[in-house]
Amino acid sequence: xxxxxxxxxxxxxxxxxxxxxxxxxxxxxxxxxxxxxxxxxxxxxxxxxxxxxxxxxxxxxxxxxxxxxxxxxxxxxxxxxxxxxxxxxxxxxxxxxxxxxxxxxxxxxxxxxxxxxxxxxxxxxxxxxxxxxxxxxxxxxxxxxxxxxxxxxxxxxxxxxxxxxxxxxxxxxxxxxxxxxxxxxxxxxxxxxxxxxxxxxxxxxxxxxxxxxxxxxxxxxxxxxxxxxxxxxxxxxxxxxxxxxxxxxxxxxxxxxxxxxxxxxxxxxxxxxxxxxxxxxxxxxxxxxxxxxxxxxxxxxxxxxxxxxxxxxxxxxxxxxxxxxxxxxxxxxxxxxxxxxxxxxxxxxxxxxxxxxxxxxxxxxxxxxxxxxxxxxxxxxxxxxxxxxxxxxxxxxxxxxxxxxxxxxxxxxxxxxxxxxxxxxxxxxxxxxxxxxxxxxxxxxxxxxxxxxxxxxxxxxxxxxxxxxxxxxxxxxxxxxxxxxxxxxxxxxxxxxxxxxxxxxxxxxxxxxxxxxxxxxxxxxxxxxxxxxxxxxxxxxxxxxxxxxxxxxxxxxxxxxxxxxxxxxxxxxxxxxxxxxxxxxxxxxxxxxxxxxxxxxxxxxxxxxxxxxxxxxxxxxxxxxxxxxxxxxxxxxxxxxxxxxxxxxxxxxxxxxxxxxxxxxxxxxxxxxxxxxxxxxxxxxxxxxxxxxxxxxxxxxxxxxxxxxxxxxxxxxxxxxxxxxxxxxxxxxxxxxxxxxxxxxxxxxxxxxxxxxxxxxxxxxxxxxxxxxxxxxxxxxxxxxxxxxxxxxxxxxxxxxxxxxxxxxxxxxxxxxxxxxxxx
Numbered sequence: 001x002x003x004x005x006x007x008x009x010x011x012x013x014x015x016x017x018x019x020x021x022x023x024x025x026x027x028x029x030x031x032x033x034x035x036x037x038x039x040x041x042x043x044x045x046x047x048x049x050x051x052x053x054x055x056x057x058x059x060x061x062x063x064x065x066x067x068x069x070x071x072x073x074x075x076x077x078x079x080x081x082x083x084x085x086x087x088x089x090x091x092x093x094x095x096x097x098x099x100x101x102x103x104x105x106x107x108x109x110x111x112x113x114x115x116x117x118x119x120x121x122x123x124x125x126x127x128x129x130x131x132x133x134x135x136x137x138x139x140x141x142x143x144x145x146x147x148x149x150x151x152x153x154x155x156x157x158x159x160x161x162x163x164x165x166x167x168x169x170x171x172x173x174x175x176x177x178x179x180x181x182x183x184x185x186x187x188x189x190x191x192x193x194x195x196x197x198x199x200x201x202x203x204x205x206x207x208x209x210x211x212x213x214x215x216x217x218x219x220x221x222x223x224x225x226x227x228x229x230x231x232x233x234x235x236x237x238x239x240x241x242x243x244x245x246x247x248x249x250x251x252x253x254x255x256x257x258x259x260x261x262x263x264x265x266x267x268x269x270x271x272x273x274x275x276x277x278x279x280x281x282x283x284x285x286x287x288x289x290x291x292x293x294x295x296x297x298x299x300x301x302x303x304x305x306x307x308x309x310x311x312x313x314x315x316x317x318x319x320x321x322x323x324x325x326x327x328x329x330x331x332x333x334x335x336x337x338x339x340x341x342x343x344x345x346x347x348x349x350x351x352x353x354x355x356x357x358x359x360x361x362x363x364x365x366x367x368x369x370x371x372x373x374x375x376x377x378x379x380x381x382x383x384x385x386x387x388x389x390x391x392x393x394x395x396x397x398x399x400x401x402x403x404x405x406x407x408x409x410x411x412x413x414x415x416x417x418x419x420x421x422x423x424x425x426x427x428x429x430x431x432x433x434x435x436x437x438x439x440x441x442x443x444x445x446x447x448x449x450x451x452x453x454x455x456x457x458x459x460x461x462x463x464x465x466x467x468x469x470x471x472x473x474x475x476x477x478x479x480x481x482x483x484x485x486x487x488x489x490x491x492x493x494x495x496x497x498x499x500x501x502x503x504x505x506x507x508x509x510x511x512x513x514x515x516x517x518x519x520x521x522x523x524x525x526x527x528x529x530x531x532x533x534x535x536x537x538x539x540x541x542x543x544x545x546x547x548x549x550x551x552x553x554x555x556x557x558x559x560x561x562x563x564x565x566x567x568x569x570x571x572x573x574x575x576x577x578x579x580x581x582x583x584x585x586x587x588x589x590x591x592x593x594x595x596x597x598x599x600x601x602x603x604x605x606x607x608x609x610x611x612x613x614x615x616x617x618x619x620x621x622x623x624x625x626x627x628x629x630x631x632x633x634x635x636x637x638x639x640x641x642x643x644x645x646x647x648x649x650x651x652x653x654x655x656x657x658x659x660x661x662x663x664x665x666x667x668x669x670x671x672x673x674x675x676x677x678x679x680x681x682x683x684x685x686x687x688x689x690x691x692x693x694x695x696x697x698x699x700x701x702x703x704x705x706x707x708x709x710x711x712x713x714x715x716x717x718x719x720x721x722x723x724x725x726x727x728x729x730x731x732x733x734x735x736x737x738x739x740x741x742x743x744x745x746x747x748x749x750x751x752x753x754x755x756x757x758x759x760x761x762x763x764x765x766x767x768x769x770x771x772x773x774x775x776x777x778x779x780x781x782x783x784x785x786x787x788x789x790x791x792x793x794x795x796x797x798x799x800x801x802x803x804x805x806x807x808x809x810x811x812x813x814x815x816x817x818x819x820x821x822x823x824x
Contacts, residue, residue, distance in 0.1 A: 001026045001045065003057060022060045026053055035076035044115060046073025052117050054129065064115075066127055068134065071120030072144075079150035079157070081171050083112035116157060118145030124159055126174070136174040140167055146187045147233070151195030154212060158198055160186030166200060168212060180215040182208070184224075188234030188245070193260060199236070201245050205229030207255050207272055211265070220268045226305060241322045242275055249304070250280035254323060275323050277331035279308065285614025288601040289347040291354060292370050293408075295605050297332060298612065299354055300620070301342040307335035307356060307366070309375065333375045337364055340387075344456075346416075348393040350408035355416050357388030363418050365430050369409055378433040381418065383426060383443050390419035390457040392466060410434065415444065417466050417480070419454030425468055427483060447483045449476060452495070460501040460516065465532075467518060471495035475520050477532070487535040494523030498551045506556055506567045509538045509583055519569055521548030527571050529583060541581050543588050546574030550602040554580070554609050554625075565589070570611055572599035578613050578623070594621045641667070652676060658700045665708050670715050674725060681731045691735040701732070702739040710748045710760070712736070717763050720770045723777070730774075733767065 004018040027047035035044045042063070043055040052073055054064035113129040122141035125134050143163035150157050156177060157169040162185040168177040180198070188201040197218065198210040205225030209218040228249035236243040242254045255272035263269060284303040291297045291309070300308045311326040326332065340359035347354050354366040363381040367374070393416050398404040404411040412433040419425045426443040433441075450470035459466040459480065469475050475489040475496055502517040509517065515532035522528070527541040527548055550572040558565070566584025573579070578592040578599060597616035604611050611623040644667055651660035657676060664673040677692075686693045692701065704712065713736075719729035748760045 001031065001055075003060065024055075024060060026055070026062075027051060032072055033074060033076055035078060037078035042078065044076045044078065046076055046117065048072045050119065052076070052115070052127075054115065064127075064129060064132055066115070066117065066125075066132075066134075069117055069119040069121075069125060070123060073117060074120055074144045074146055075116075075118035075148050075159075077116040077148035077150060077157075079114050079116065080111040080152070081114055081155065083110060116148050116150075118148055118159060118161075120144050122161065122163070124148070138167075138169060138174060140176060140179075141165070143185075146185075147189040149190040151191040151212075154191070154195035156191075156195065156212070158189055158191065158212075160189030160200055160202075162186065166198065166210070168198075168215075178213070178215045180210055182210075187230075187232050190234060190236050190243075192236070192243075192257065197260065199234060199243065201231035201234040203230045205231055205247065207231070207234065207243070207245055209260075209269060209272075218263070218269050219271055222271055228304065243272075249283070252278040252280065254278075256322070277308075277334060279310075279331055282308070282614075282618055282620065284616045284618060285601050285620060286341075286343060287345050288612060288614050288620070289345055289354070289603050290605055290612070291347050291351045291368055293351050295351055295607065297351075297368075297370060298620075299335075299345060299347065300614070301345050301356070301601075302618075303341055305336070305338045305340060305342065305358070305360075307342060307345065307354070309333040309335065309368075332370070333373070335366055335375055335377070337377045337380070338362065343387060343389050344391045346391050346393045348408075348413050349395050349397045352408050353393060353413055355391050355393050355413075357391040357418055357420075359387040361386060361388065361420070363388055363391055363416070363428070365412065365416065365433055367409065367412070367434075378412065379430055379441055381416075381426075381428045381441050381443075383446070384418065384420040384422055384424070386421035388418055388420050390454050390468065392417045392457040392459045394459050394463040396461060396463045414463075415480070417457050417459060419449065419457045419468050421453045423448060423450050423452065423454065423470075425449045425454065425457065425478070425483070427480070445483045447478070449478075450474065455496065456498045458499050458501050460518075461504040465501070467499045467501065469496035469499040469520060473522070475499055475518075475530075477518075477535070487532075489518075489520065489528075489530050489535055489537075491528060491537050492520065492522035492524050492526070494547070496520050496522045497547060497549045500551045500553055500569075502553050502567065503555065506553065507584075509566070517567075519551050519553065521551045521571055521573075523547040525573070527551065527569065527581065529569075539583060539586055541569075541571075541586060541588075543579055543581075543591075544571065544573040544575055544577065546598075548573050549598060549600055552602055552604040552611070554604055555606060557609070570602060570604060572602040572613055572615075574598040576615065576617075578602065578611065592621075592623055595619055645669075648672060652679075657694060658696050661697065661700050665704075665711060668711070670718065673715060674719060674728065677732055678725075678728050681728050691738055692731060698735060698739070701735050706748055709736070709740075709744075710750065713748070713760070713763050713767075717766045720767055720774075723774065726770070726774050730771070 001024045002020060003022045005021050006016050006018055009015045009017050026045045027049065029047045029049040031045050032048055033046045041057055043057050044052060046052050050069040050071055050073060052066040053062050056063055115127040115129055117125045117127065122143055122145060124138040124145055126136040128135045141161040141163050143161050145159050145161045147160040148157065155171045157171055158166060160166045164183050164185055166180040166182050166186055166189055170177050182200050184202040184204045186200050186202045190199055192199055196212050198212055199207055201207050206222040211218060230248040231245050232248060233246040234243060242256050245253045245255065247253065254275040256275050259269055282300060282302045285300060286303055287301040289299050291299045296313045298310050298312055300310065302308060309332045311330045311332050312328060314327045315325050338358040338360055342356050342358040344357045345354060352368050354368055355363060357363045361384045364377050365379040367376050367378045393413050412430050414431045416428050416430055417425060424446050426446045428441050429444050430441065449468050450472045452471035454468050454470050456469040457466060463480055465477055465486065466480050467475055467477050473492050473495055477486040478484065479486055498521040500519050506517060509529065518530050518532055520528050525544045525546060525548065528537050529539040531538050548571050552570050554568040554570060556567050565582050568589065569581045569583065571579050576595040576597060576599060580589040582589045595615045595617050599613050599615040601614040609625040612620065614620045644663065648660060648663045648667065651663060657680060660676050664676060680693045680697050683693055687695055691698050716729045716733050719725040750759065
């Protein structure tokens with residue numbers, strides 16, 4: 001058990017900071033259930049060993065340890081009842097009815113603190129916390145008691161059990177007032193409307209309302225949900241206008257209670273309206289798409305029978321909104337209709353029409369109207385014999401000014417194409433989806449397309465062609481009008497997972513003709529781009545280390561004339577990576593890494609080119625296109641570099657060495673810096689009293705920051721390795737050594753990535769090694785100079801025969817010829 005202190009964060013963003021105060025081990029077996037009293041001072045914990053402990057939260061110590069329960073503790077409840085002021089706590093002598101016990105006392109009444117404990121055996125024990133005794137045992141349930149609640153107005157306790165019943169108990173006599181046959185395992189129960197209404201939630205996944213008196217159900221009959229819809233708990237607080245249900249798929253649902261305010265105990269109520277769904281886990285993301293006219297929503301297929309619609313922006317509908325409007329990532333709607341897992345989806349040009357295909361062998365067409373919060377299925381397409389793994393809607397934009405362009409909600413797509421594991425493709429006419437009548441449609445035509453499962457289908461920009469990709473390693477091109485095959489693309493060595501036609505304005509690659517391009521991704525880890533004019537492969541993009549599962553073309557938008565990129569493709573792979581490719585160079589523009597499992601889903605925003613990816617790790621990642629900002633930053637940095645470089649040249653030309661050296665260190669230009677130092681060290685006139693040759697330079701070198709000093713030592717190390725620049729390096733090194741104490745050098749550390757290549761010790765070792773080499777070379781030159789002197793003297797004696805250097809005569813006084821010897 002961990003106890004945290006909760007407090008708002010200082011930035012006033014509404015976030016809560018949790019600070020761990022204390023960690024305890026309350027039980028020797030797993031803790032199954034916990035409950036806090038209404039004052040927030042006491043906590044009850046129930047363990048799998050049948051023991052209940054009551055804790056003082058502030059002090060962190062146990063106040064009660066309660067034994068005697070049968071099996072695992074399944075529910076707990078603190079409540080207060082009116083009892084005589086001088087409570088005796090004695091139980092009646094009649095032992096025949098174990099579920100009937102009464103508090104006996106005389107005089108005035110007071111509030112007695114009670115703890116109700118429900119166990120796996122089906123019994124409920126009522127504990128007097130003042131006297132630490134059991135005052136009642138309620139034994140009527142025959143299965144696990146999962147939830148308890150108390151109503152002070154009715155002075156009644158209600159219990160819900162997995163025996164599919166709810167029981168209302170009188171808290172004076174502890175007798176049963178009524179038994180409600182819920183007919184489903186109850187996981188959550190409680191009182192509403194001052195105890196006059198009871199809510200239940202259980203395995204069918206619906207919140208139901210019941211009358212406390214009589215036990216009749218108030219809500220209309222609701223269809224039972226699937227296993228993942230099952231309710232695990234229902235939470236309600238009196239000061240909130242909604243209750244919260246917790247579901248098996250880790251979803252929280254807020255149910256509005258507004259309809260109960262005007263209920264006059266007559267007739268039936270519709271199910272409580274859902275204010276919001278909060279997804280705790282989206283499960284494995286199989287497919288996704290931007291939807292809505294402004295693409296501010298996202299449709300998700302998350303390994304379930306439903307499509308989740310989430311918001312991509314924050315807004316508040318009104319000040320009276322009980323849940324405060326929507327936020328980024330908020331669940332907006334849930335599209336129910338399919339009976340098995342949804343495998344694929346596609347959206348039309350407008351974002352208002354969504355097509356889905358599922359394992360129930362059916363496809364559905366949905367009409368999405370976010371403005372009126374309307375999301376309805378307008379057509380069910382039945383005809384395939386096996387699962388639908390591919391679906392596509394036309395993406396051609398109608399002419400501006402036409403009714404279809406101005407009001408797309410009233411003009412459904414003309415058709416859609418589906419592909420299935422039954423190896424067939426079907427075209428469906430959906431133009432009459434809003435005309436009433438039957439919501440099911442028949443296929444316009446059916447074609448046997450491939451020898452194995454069909455994984456993907458896409459329709460080109462003008463709706464004249466569509467392509468299908470299959471596990472049989474081929475891609476086939478068809479006419480949308482009659483479904484006749486137009487060509488086959490062969491070249492992949494494994495099954496093809498994805499296929500996408502290039503948008504209308506995509507630039508060509510070489511001489512591709514006028515029919516456009518199509519891209520495919522395969523299990524052979526490659527992306528191929530094909531020419532639709534002759535169905536030849538123009539480009540093969542290699543870089544993924546696993547199957548390429550999804551492709552999207554990015555809208556072609558050049559930043560400016562300096563932007564030399566061609567059309568770009570984003571690909572998602574089984575290696576968990578998303579790669580963006582430049583078709584003009586055939587290389588990877590960037591690799592996006594934020595997934596730990598296969599990336600099944602990938603979509604691009606048609607206006608901003610923002611990417612969103614989803615995978616088997618249940619993570620949805622949003623990627624922003626930063627090309628414009630990056631290019632602007634590069635241009636700004638280049639401009640600044642040119643300006644500073646010119647400034648540096650001006651300083652050097654004027655002989656302003658102080659500013660020039662400081663700027664050269666800032667710009668990290670070793671060659672320019674060396675030139676400056678060389679001009680100072682090798683100058684014909686040296687300033688008296690200067691270490692380097694110029695006092696202004698001495699001042700600059702004596703007042704360097706640690707980062708500048710370390711960087712200059714790195715430069716000196718590099719210059720010292722060359723015999724031609726070593727004298728300058730030695731002179732500057734000598735100036736630094738004379739200018740700083742040893743303690744200053746000892747405290748230097750690498751600061752930037754460029755400086756992290758070597759520590760100070762490495763720099764000094766390198767300086768020492770090359771300095772010793774230079775001194776050895778000088779010593780060798782000195783030794784060689786002695787030999788030269790000796791040779792010259794010997795040659796003088798041989799040639800001159802003892803000539804007197806002052807007179808030019810021989811030792812015997814005779815004239816001699818003098819041979820001039822040139823020694824290099």
